[in-house]
Amino acid sequence: MNSETLLSLIFAYLALACVAFAVLVIMLRNPVQCALALVGVVFHLAGIFILLRAEFLAAAHIIIYAGAIIVLFLFTMMLLNLGVVERARQFHVQAPLAIVVGAILFLEFVVLTGATITVGAQGAHSPAWVAGQGGNVQALGQVLFRDYLLPFEIASVLLTAAVVGAIVLAKQKPRRPRSSSQMGVGEWMAERYEKAKTREQDPAEPR
């Protein structure tokens, strides 16, 4: 068994596992299980990145997706009451049609991949160059912080804005006094009584 076969086998496993977990994400009923399936996708994808010698991105994917984004999903699920949703019908009426269109799209992608995509001009970042920089992380750092520093800064601004926006959106608004139609009878009576009392104390207000 030479190393090429080995790598291909590893790829086959990782890719199949990715697809399987992805299918689970959209098939499972329980959102928590979906989220865990998504974690599975991310892990196997990280394996694929390691195959591609993009170690930094592999680690970054796990840290950001598994460590932050999906945890955030789980948090949200735990904060919200999901009982009602879970019992409801899970799939759309348009599901069969959508699956057909999705299959067609996938076929088209495959056809395009095999038939028309030709590998383009080779860039300057050969494996030798990457090794010269001291590895994948250093090479990525060189590209990111030298050539694409401004986009990187803009991305950080985007994140800041997103954080602020998320806080503003999710912040619990101060509870507004409810209108009388939403009150229980007892509450309503009590409030009426309070109003009557203050009116007696304050003769300035016309009755």
Add this chain to the structure above:
Amino acid sequence: MIIPALEYYLVLGAALFIIGLLGVLVRRNLLIVFMSIELILLGANVTFVGFAVALNNMLGQAFVIFSLTVAAAEAAVGLAIIVALSRHRDTLNVDEIDTLKG
């Protein structure tokens, strides 16, 4: 150089993309719809990295960093919207959120 060939990675990316797309189209739970969007982004990332390695161009990998940023921002804002929405409408069912109806 790249084992297996680039096409396999592209097909994998396409598969993840399509599965994510189907999730968006098919599921009624808003949370799962969001997860499906993450799947779409992951599929794009595979494609980026695949091309980056095949073409010896680091830009593909750098772009994945930006894609991750966007995913994180999207998740934060999206989940905040979901929280606000479920407080407001008491539902996460996409079918019931149709105020945009003409």
Add this chain to the structure above:
Amino acid sequence: MVQVAWLIPALPLIAFAINGALGRTYLKKRTGIIANAGVLGALVVSVLLFVAQLDHAEPETVSLWTWAVSGDFALDIVLRVDALTLVMLLVVTSVSFMVHVYSIGYMDNDPGFWRFFTYLPLFVFAMIMLVMANNLLVLFVFWEAVGLCSYLLIGFWFERQSASAAAVKAFLTNRIGDVGFLIGLLLIWHVFGTLNYDEIFSLAPVVEAARPGILTLICLMLFVGAMGKSAQFPLHVWLPDAMEGPTPVSALIHAATMVTAGVYMVARFNPLYVLSSTAMTVVALVGAFTALFAATIGLTQNDIKRVLAYSTVSQLGLMFMALGVGAFTAAIFHLATHAFFKGLLFLGSGSVIHGTDEEQDMQRMGGLFGKMPVTGATYIIGGLALSGIIPLAGFWSKDELLGATLLSGDLGYLLFVLGALASLLTAVYTFRMIFLTFFGKTRMAAERFSHVHESPRVMTVPLIVLAVGAVGAGFVGVPPEHGLIHNYLHDTFLAAEFAGLVHVPSTVFVLALMAVSTVIALLGILVAYGIFMRRSPAPESVAGLAPPLHALLVNKYYLDDFYDAVLAGGTRTAGGLFAWFDLNIVDGVVNLIGLVVRGVGGGLRRMQTGRLENYAFSVALGTALVLAFYIMMAR
């Protein structure tokens, strides 16, 4: 030294910025100090520059920065420092400063104190920039800025209907003139290809030779702008109404800023005007007519400030008359002296109004001299200067102006007669005003009369300073034709000399004219004395002499009513027609389109389910179709 010229506009601007930013919340009453400091700084720098430039009157420029570049046209902000600018700067900053000091007292109780002292330095800044501009476009920008500031200040008490109406009227009337000015500007740009003063001036003879007549058109268009800004007939109607603003504003507008802009502009463009005798004649005729016309109206007005307003119109007319006959130095000289004594008279009238608890009608005044000695004394000095009594400021400048008119040829005799008549009437209405206000038996209620008081020192000191100016300002023009101001401005108005418009009078002529002037002024005062002191209380009985004439004058020749009926009424009628057209024809078409669209949209809206996944599905479907098409084509 000339490098610090930027300080002159900068200091009032800084004062404006500070007051505008902090005045409302933090500075409040302290805004007055800041505004005064800013304008005082501008005054000091102006004086320093004046002294430094006393020897050589060569125009100098200070480039600040390039404002805008468009193609090969670059608009540089350049400050011009030459003799004319410096004279104007001195007049503007000194009178403005007096007005600023005075305003601290006058506006003391006003709730809009900080707002007033925000607008005021802005006004001064705009006027300074107008004067210092080295470029017609910059001049135009600040020409408009001055208009804006006058709008803000005339309408300062905008709660009052009449004040906001007067502000709008001033603004709109000025706009009419500005249209002419803008046309002139564009013509210059079209013909000369530049807006820079020096380039325009040097090109002017070439242009006149190449395209005869175009200069006349340009000059007339510019003059239309000047008519609007300097309140010449028939665009003078806004100035008397501008009395609705606070009195210091009136003083500022009438004496130092705004109205002098037109005179300044025509004087600045003297190299163009001297090349067009038609334009010169028009300027002179309009000026002389306005002078007499406004003076007659001034005779009958009862509002103390309105008399002064018509007086200003009249005096500006005299200045234009001088400009029209090529006596640019005399016009600027009169502008300078006029600034002092008119500023003095306005501030004095403000002091009277202040002291009599907001009384403006002279028919209900009289005998105030004893109660307000400082105001009264300075007011009389101002009145004498305005009437042209030797040796006060007005005498020297008016005398020179009339002399230059008389010497200017055939038309000069007619102009001289008009001017002399205007001078006579000036003396009459001035002293009518003084007599009715300060002398005779009081016509005020005893209760109110007892409350009349002299104004605080912060108001009287500026009066005294300006009175000194009204006495002494004329001596810069002594001896006639060879005084300080003549030498100083000589190079600026060289073009007039080349055009043969300057006639050096003989000594006998000068002395004779002085005598005639004095006699005219004294005669006017005597007439006023005879009518309004001897037979007081007079206004009604005077009116009885010639009722139709009096009615005509009181109603200002019905010009305002004419404008109202013809222009405003015509506009309203046309507006009604347009409104009908718009409501029925235009709206009908639009509504028809709307109905059609709504019908179609009503059908299409069924496609909008409001469910995002449906939309996403159609996006996916579209992508699939596009890709399918692409694959087909690639085969």
Add this chain to the structure above:
Amino acid sequence: MTELVIAVIVKSLIAFAIPLLVVPPLIWGERRILGRIQSRIGPNRVGPFGAFQTLADAVKLLGKEDMIPAGADRALFILAPFLLFVPSFMAWSVVPIGTELHIFGRVIGLYPTDLNVGLLYILALTSVSVYGIVMAGWASNSKYALLGSLRSSAQMISYEIMLGLALVGVVVLAGSLSLPEIVRQQQVPYAIPLIIGTFVFVCAALAETNRAPFDLPEAETELVSGYHVEYSGWRFSFFFLAEYANMLLASFLVSAVFLGGGWPAQFLEPYIGHLWATLLALFFMVSKVFLFLFFYFWLRATLPRFRYDQMMNFCWKVLLPLGLLNLAVATVLKLTVYA
């Protein structure tokens, strides 16, 4: 090839064995030391000085009934302890016990692997261990477990950031994410220039391993345990094991990253030879680990527990600014002293 495979297998076994072998004595040691500090004896019945107490406990736990609550999500309930346990063992594959050993004409790295993204790898695994907690709490179908898991996962996510932030300073100075490389780079232990970062890291590590004074997830005396309240028997022992393995891992990390690993043994190499220097370095490294472990126990015996809001405030309002300050210091140092 064969040699490589053998080396990898041996190293993996060692990496796997270290936590498994060290944890039982560690628990025993902790109980004895706590006992000493609190003026009592501690376990002393099973074996000499009670040294086999932990083994007895383990046997007891393994013998208990395996309970799965009704209404629990069975799959996740079973999976959860492994999700907590597996990452903490996986992390050992990059922890350097020493640097290289030159012996018998070959070079043996005293670390399972030299991953060029070693630090990121550890951080990634740390972030995964949150899932064990979240799933344990959620799958138990018990509100106590759910609330406990919410609290502890929030704590772990928050302090994870501080962990990473403190390590960024080290990465800046070392210019590498590889752990052996970081150890090699330390002529002076980074704890000295990056004293602030060391403080942040130690605090964050305490919180990440749920140790006192950050042991809110368990809070034995107040909350009757948190996310693992429904677990019993051998499943519970996995949580226990994972916690101590994590603790050990944190000690190794602090020793390697901030305390310079075998420092200052490498300076003695010219005098005492390579072999002895390496052994000495190993000794120093292990001593630092045990010193740090003792520090752990000491803190537990001394400090009271944080309240939840205090804990969060400490994280975001104290550690975060300090971590940023540390980063600034590291950057300045990199541009000046370490240039």
